[in-house]
Amino acid sequence: MRSALKLLSTLVVAVTLAGAPVAVGAAFAQNPTQVGENPSGDNPTADSVNEEYLFKQDSKIHGRVSIPDQKAANLIQPQGREYRAFHERSLPWIAGVVILGMIVVLAAFLLIKGRMASPRSAEKITRYNAFERFNHWMTATCFIVLALSGLNYIFGKRLLMPLIGPDAFGTASQLAKYAHVYLAWPFMLGVLTMLFVWVKDNIPNRIDWAWLKAGGGVLGGHAHAERFNAGQKVIFWMVVGFGLAMGVTGIAMLFPFALVDVNGMQLMQIVHASIGALFIAGIILHIYTGTVGIEGSFSAMGSGEVDLAWARAHHDLWVEEQQAKAGGGPRLKGHPQPAE
Amino acid sequence: MKAFLIALVAAVAIGFVASVVLSGSQQLAYQKFATSGVRISEPGTNLVGHKWNGDPTPADFTNETREKAEDARADSKGS
Numbered sequence: 001m002r003s004a005l006k007l008l009s010t011l012v013v014a015v016t017l018a019g020a021p022v023a024v025g026a027a028f029a030q031n032p033t034q035v036g037e038n039p040s041g042d043n044p045t046a047d048s049v050n051e052e053y054l055f056k057q058d059s060k061i062h063g064r065v066s067i068p069d070q071k072a073a074n075l076i077q078p079q080g081r082e083y084r085a086f087h088e089r090s091l092p093w094i095a096g097v098v099i100l101g102m103i104v105v106l107a108a109f110l111l112i113k114g115r116m117a118s119p120r121s122a123e124k125i126t127r128y129n130a131f132e133r134f135n136h137w138m139t140a141t142c143f144i145v146l147a148l149s150g151l152n153y154i155f156g157k158r159l160l161m162p163l164i165g166p167d168a169f170g171t172a173s174q175l176a177k178y179a180h181v182y183l184a185w186p187f188m189l190g191v192l193t194m195l196f197v198w199v200k201d202n203i204p205n206r207i208d209w210a211w212l213k214a215g216g217g218v219l220g221g222h223a224h225a226e227r228f229n230a231g232q233k234v235i236f237w238m239v240v241g242f243g244l245a246m247g248v249t250g251i252a253m254l255f256p257f258a259l260v261d262v263n264g265m266q267l268m269q270i271v272h273a274s275i276g277a278l279f280i281a282g283i284i285l286h287i288y289t290g291t292v293g294i295e296g297s298f299s300a301m302g303s304g305e306v307d308l309a310w311a312r313a314h315h316d317l318w319v320e321e322q323q324a325k326a327g328g329g330p331r332l333k334g335h336p337q338p339a340e
Numbered sequence: 341m342k343a344f345l346i347a348l349v350a351a352v353a354i355g356f357v358a359s360v361v362l363s364g365s366q367q368l369a370y371q372k373f374a375t376s377g378v379r380i381s382e383p384g385t386n387l388v389g390h391k392w393n394g395d396p397t398p399a400d401f402t403n404e405t406r407e408k409a410e411d412a413r414a415d416s417k418g419s
Contacts, residue, residue, distance in 0.1 A: 067373060067375055068373050068375060069373040130342075130343050133343035134343040134346055134347050134350070135347070136347075137343060137344045137347035137348070138348075138350050138351045140347075141347060141348055141351055142351050142355075179355075181358075181359075181362070182355035182356070182358045182362075183351060183355045184358075185354055185355060185357075186351040186354035186355055186358075189354060254362075302341075
């Protein structure tokens with residue numbers, strides 16, 4: 001009898017253990033509540049404060065800090081995401097297309113049309129005095145450093161770092177950043193000086209319109225020009241306009257939170273980088289026309305003197321004006337041959 | 341060539357002056373926002389408890405402890 005009871009109790013325990021998982025599974029099957037979900041079916045955080053709600057109160061989500069820098073309390077500002085998307089995705093493409101596009105167009109132009117030939121003579125005429133050349137080269141050398149260090153901000157980690165490694169890239173970028181910040185000042189000074197020195201010769205007029213219609217002599221025929229032709233005036237106003245814009249936006253970033261807040265600085269960076277890409281493309285065009293594009297043009301900024309026949313071919317009205325001022329001097333009779 | 345070399349020297353010289361002026365007028369963040377201390381809770385309390393044993397209790401946050409802390413701070417400023 002005792003052993004029968006023991007056997008019966010053992011069977012009951014065994015059946016219970018074997019059937020328990022099945023019973024629990026059946027119970028879960030009756031109740032569709034998933035693990036981790038509130039059994040009552042309510043969402044306990046439905047009425048809690050969320051990101052969408054907070055953005056209805058303010059444009060930013062910020063907490064509270066006891067340190068003096070209250071900006072440290074800023075947690076989320078949506079414009080930062082837009083800025084990051086522009087800086088990391090759009091900007092490299094924009095800058096790459098604009099700059100490489102200009103190089104490709106100029107290379108194609110050079111291959112198809114060749115260098116623009118100019119007539120030669122044995123006489124020279126002063127094109128730019130020493131101060132003009134000094135200011136041009138100061139601005140130009142600063143611009144090249146600013147352009148390269150600026151491009152490093154966009155393309156450095158993508159192109160340069162894989163080549164030289166992160167340590168060398170970090171050191172180079174730090175030095176480039178110093179160069180960018182400090183050489184911006186002589187560059188801005190140079191742009192302002194250019195404005196004051198050359199503005200009187202860069203006021204657009206009817207002659208420029210005729211020069212543009214003649215394609216600057218490239219399309220055939222002769223295009224009259226004063227000291228600066230319409231193409232040079234475009235470059236001048238681009239340098240002044242873009243230079244001042246780069247200066248203002250650069251200063252706004254150089255002194256954080258002094259002029260604008262974080263949103264303003266992000267906007268300044270977008271404007272600075274976009275204009276910078278266009279500026280570099282425009283200066284590449286300027287370098288092309290001043291060196292490879294037009295024969296005999298580099299000496300204007302090199303030695304300051306150009307061939308008199310070259311000057312009459314490209315700036316005939318200016319030559320006449322200079323000769324009238326000098327009260328004679330070397331004169332070439334008749335109209336010069338158009339530049340090819 | 342002479343104008344070019346003088347331009348290089350001038351650019352470096354103006355850049356150097358800019359570096360000196362900017363370095364003098366700007367402060368690093370840790371200098372500009374330096375503080376002598378940080379308040380992390382109400383006066384008289386802290387995150388590790390009144391006895392600094394890592395176990396703050398509601399008894400720590402009494403008016404008495406708060407006033408005591410305020411008095412101590414006033415004394416330290418006065419001295």
